[in-house]
Amino acid sequence: MRYLTFALAKGRLAKQTLEIFEKFGITCEEMKDKNTRKLIFVNEELKLKFFLAKAGDVPTYVEYGAADIGIVGKDTILEEGRNILEVVDLGIGKCRMCVCGPASAGELLKHHEMIRVASKYPNIAKDYFYNKKHQTVEIIKLNGSVELAPIVGLSEVIVDIVETGATLKENGLDVLEEICPLSARMVVNQVSMKMENERIRNFIKELKSVL
Ligand code: PRP
Secondary structure, eight states, X not given: OOOEEEEEETTHHHHHHHHHXXXXXXXXXXXXXXXXXXXXXXXXXXXXXXXXXXXGGHHHHHHTTSSSEEEEEHHHHHHHOOSOEEEEEOOOSOEEEEEEEOTTHHHHHHTTOOOEEEESOHHHHHIIIXXXXXXXXXXXXXXXXTTHHHHHTSOSEEEEEESSSHHHHHTTOEEEEEEEXXXXXXXXXXXXXXXXXXHHHHHHHHHHHHO
16 A cells, blocks of 8 residues: 655644544654654554645645645635645635725725735735626735735735734724635545545545544
């Protein structure tokens, strides 16, 4: 039996994912050691390998088959647009992708004005404004703390993740439009799904039984 390899999005999501996996007997003790600098972890008994990657890279590892399976947010899946299969919604990391800004920007959206939209997710923003709203906008790619953009006058609105809404509130911004709900998903490489069909199907069944 060959190893099945998992790419997990580094951080809180990986930790929550491993907690779910433990519920149906998938463990990786090595990975729990906080001081380790290792990048890849093996469960010899179950013939599984796990590695932690930057969230944005998980769909890439899965598309190329360097990982058979990935666990990553729907936001990243939409933004990366990779050729991968999305098979399970883990129901963790729930949040929403929204257009946000000062309340006054609501009018600009309503009247389809030519505005600037700052986002860490330029592809999601482009798809929403161009294909769904048919509104021509200028998209500005940022790498984080996107809420700053409308405050300092870089853009009229932002497209960003809203979880509790606390960041928006503390910065005097509102949700103006909701784009889509988000949560963590299990994704699978197209070829792995065929070659390791039974193993992956069983894994999905077990995973679903604990969700
Ligand atoms: C995310 C997101 C918002 C915030 C939303 O940022 O981009 O800024 O969390 O959460 P809230 O609605 O619960 O306040 P993250 O912490 O990932 O950092 P970033 O700004 O560098 O992207």
